[in-house]
Amino acid sequence: MGLRPFIKYGLLTFLVLLLGFGFTLRHKFAMAAQLWLASASISGLHLNDGDLIFQTSRSSQSAAIQHATGSIWSHMGMIVLHNGQPYVLEASATVRYTPLAQWVAHGVGRHFVVKRLTDANKVLTSEALAKLDRVGASFLGRHYDLTFEWSDDRMYCSELVWKIYDRALEIEIGKLQKIRDFNLTDPTVAKLMEQRYGSAVPMDEPVISPVSMFDSPLLAQVAAQ
Numbered sequence: 773m774g775l776r777p778f779i780k781y782g783l784l785t786f787l788v789l790l791l792g793f794g795f796t797l798r799h800k801f802a803m804a805a806q807l808w809l810a811s812a813s814i815s816g817l818h819l820n821d822g823d824l825i826f827q828t829s830r831s832s833q834s835a836a837i838q839h840a841t842g843s844i845w846s847h848m849g850m851i852v853l854h855n856g857q858p859y860v861l862e863a864s865a866t867v868r869y870t871p872l873a874q875w876v877a878h879g880v881g882r883h884f885v886v887k888r889l890t891d892a893n894k895v896l897t898s899e900a901l902a903k904l905d906r907v908g909a910s911f912l913g914r915h916y917d918l919t920f921e922w923s924d925d926r927m928y929c930s931e932l933v934w935k936i937y938d939r940a941l942e943i944e945i946g947k948l949q950k951i952r953d954f955n956l957t958d959p960t961v962a963k964l965m966e967q968r969y970g971s972a973v974p975m976d977e978p979v980i981s982p983v984s985m986f987d988s989p990l991l992a993q994v995a996a997q
Contacts, residue, residue, distance in 0.1 A: 811873040813882050813997045819858050819872075821901045823851035823994065824887045824933060824945070826986050827879035833918075834880075836964040840954040843983035849875065850908065850933045851886070861936075863927040867914045876997075886995035887986065895941065903940035911936075919968050920951070922978045934980045946985035951977050 828834060829847035837846040849862030851872070858872040876882050889895055896904075917926035924935075930946070937943045952975040955961060965973055985991075 809877070809882060814858070814872055814876060817858075817886070817995050819851050819853070819886065819995070820888065820892065820896070821851060821853050822889070822892065822896050822904055824985065824991065825849055825851055825860060825872075825875070825884055826887070826982055827876070827884045828881075830878060830880060833964060836958075836960045837982075839958040840956065840961045841981045841983045842955065843981075843986070845885075845982040845986050847879070848929050848933060848982045848985065850904075850936060852905070852908065861908050861932070863911075863914070863916055863929045863932040865916055867911045867927055867932060869912075882997065884995075884997050885986070885993060887991040888994045889943075889990060890992045895943070900941055904936055907936045907940040908932075919974075920977065920979055921974075930980045930982045930985055934985065943990065945990055946980055946988045948978050948980055949984065951975050951979055954979075954981075 826845045826848045828838070828844045831847070834846040838844055847862070849860035849870070852859045852861050852869060854869070859869040860872055860875040861867070861869055862875065864870070876884055911924075911927055911932060914925070914927045917928045917931065920928055920931075922931070927935075934945060937945050951973065956965060956973075
């Protein structure tokens with residue numbers, strides 16, 4: 773009789789561990805499949821350093837960004853080629869270089885659009901690209917800015933790319949707005965604002981949104997999936 777509780781709890785523990793292992797294994801297989809599909813979707817793309825790439829992210833704030841800006845584009849980054857391999861310089865948890873296939877896999881439906889300066893052949897010389905690279909690298913490791921402030925202490929995705937182009941080449945891609953310019957009455961947006969600001973929303977804080985950059989007349993679409 774004394775052994776039965778131990779056997780019972782031992783079996784329960786084993787089953788819990790087995791289920792947990794199964795979930796982890798399924799998750800790893802699912803992620804591997806997403807990565808494979810993303811790799812297939814970017815095969816054959818002709819990308820250049822400095823290209824801008826846009827997606828609908830799966831992050832918890834993505835819906836609020838879409839509702840606030842009236843656009844599906846909730847995340848973006850800048851293409852950087854390392855030894856011929858494409859990476860995305862992005863502000864996620866931190867500012868980092870993310871392999872393009874991995875970045876694409878994190879987007880909804882693995883959909884993305886790539887845009888490029890309309891006069892890239894003239895403007896993006898080797899010297900200009902070196903400047904973009906230096907300015908971009910100077911932001912590496914900065915934490916993500918959950919309150920969308922215009923300081924350099926933390927960075928959000930479109931702020932990072934906008935400042936890189938502005939400071940490296942004095943090119944302003946997209947129109948700066950203020951927080952008050954967005955749709956703040958949407959319930960999803962209002963809830964996020966309350967969580968992050970309480971009642972002290974900095975209505976006049978400068979903001980650059982992904983869609984403002986996406987819609988810039990300085991850019992032309994060069995790829996989409």
